Amino acid sequence: MNSFAEDVLKGLSANPRYLPSMYFYDEAGDRLFKEITKLEEYYLTRCEEEILNNQKEKMLQCFSPDGAGFNLIELGPGDGLKSRILLEYLKKHQVDFEYFPIDISDNVLSLLEKNLSRKLPGLKIHSMNMDYFKALDELHRFTHKPSIVLFLGSNIGNFKHQESVNFLKALHEKIDDDDRLLIGMDLKKDAKLILAAYDDKKGITRDFNLNYLERINRELRGEFLPEHFFHKAVYDQESGEAKSFLVSKCKHEVYIGALDQTFVFDKNEAIFMEVSKKFDGYSIEQLAAETGFRVEQYFYDNSRYFTNVIWRKV
Ligand SMILES: C[S@@+](CC[C@H](N)C(=O)[O-])C[C@H]1O[C@@H](n2cnc3c(N)ncnc32)[C@H](O)[C@@H]1O
Known part of the structure; x- marks a missing residue:
């Protein structure tokens, strides 16, 4: 059984049921x-682009105050459109760096490589097609230069609290004192704005979630x-957690061939699909302190909807 099958079995056998969010991203996902990031309601990408465009110069000063070279390691770059803002800037200013994108989706990585070799010829790019938890073990291979680890979007918000603590602690062990993280973090704001970003009028977020079930059908002979x-x-203002679910409209059974198992869904039974956590200054500082980091610098968009934060080891 492959790890997708194992993880689906685990999630659908749990009570309450869930499906792990890393498998959203097949070709259709x-x-x-990408369509979600262009939606009017999905403010996150626009805000982060604004931050990167307006503050890339200051970011570079933080990455390398003395102008020394570094490795730029990106966890989950997706199509890399935002990272390209930084990559173009670094290349234009002849910064000595190599780029290591790490993504579980081979489709996204090959598109990224193709685009970057066209737009930024000569960029030294070393793609790694793997789970970034596994990639953490490989990070020591690049430690001949300081590492800047990019974790953009609000990928960190897709972890439950304990998962993000475990992940950041593991990352802490793998990086050196002069390395830095640049983490994208979505901020708490008007609940209506947040909910709309996960429940858009065109129904693309719905289709993104339903594609997970279709992926199970395609790859695991699901029905x-x-x-x-x-x-x-749903969005809980107190915890800052926006959560998405797929809810069964009726009592029904689903057979999954690769698992040779039938799952019974009750009417109104929900499968938990993904959390997207929203932070504030307090929760960011707390998470950093809990995992052995300190915040070096915040960068904000004009609306203060989103922040990119530079973290260093304490
Ligand atoms: C929400 S997208 C964000 C992409 C991009 N960073 C952005 O901000 O638009 C998440 C990306 O991370 C990748 N990803 C998710 N979980 C992963 C994991 N555990 N290991 C490696 N890549 C992962 C997905 O394949 C996808 O390309």
Whole structure:
């Protein structure tokens, strides 16, 4: 059984049920996510682009105050459109760096490589197609130069609290004192704005979630009927957690061939799909302190909807 099958079995056998979010991104998932980033309601990408465009110069000063070279390691770059803002700037200013994108989606990595070799010829790029938890073990291979680890979007918000603590602690062990993280973090704001970003009018976020069931059908010989589920997003202002679910419209059974198992769904039973956590100054500082980091610098967009934060080891 491959790890996708194992993880689906684990999630659908749990109570309450869930599906691990790293498997959203097959070819169709990558395409749908790209569509999401262009939606009017999805402010996150626009805000982060604004930050990178307006503050790349200051970011470079933080990455390398003495102008020394570094490795730029990116966890989950996706299509890399935002990272390209930084890459173009670094290349234009003849900074000595090599780029290491790490992504679980081979589709996204090959597109990224193709685009970058066209737009930024000569860029030294070393793609790694693997889970970034596994990639952490490989980071020591690049330590001949300081590392700047990019974790953009709000990927950190897709972890539950304990997962992000475990992840950041593991990252802490792998990096050196003069390395830095640049983490994208979405901020708490008007609940209506946040909910709309996960429940858009065109229904692309719904399709992105339903594609997960279709991926199980394609790759694990599943027999999900996506029309038996509806997409539901909720936001809890206190915890800052926006969560999405697929909810069963009726009592029904689903057979998954690769697992040789039938799963019974009750009417209104929800499968938890993804969390997107929103932070504030306090929760950012707390998370850094809990995992052995300190915040070196915050960068904000004009609306203060989003922040990119530079972290260093304490
Ligand atoms: C939400 S997208 C964000 C992409 C980009 N950073 C952005 O901000 O637009 C998440 C990306 O991380 C990748 N990803 C998610 N979980 C991963 C994991 N555990 N290991 C490696 N890549 C992962 C996905 O394949 C996808 O390309």
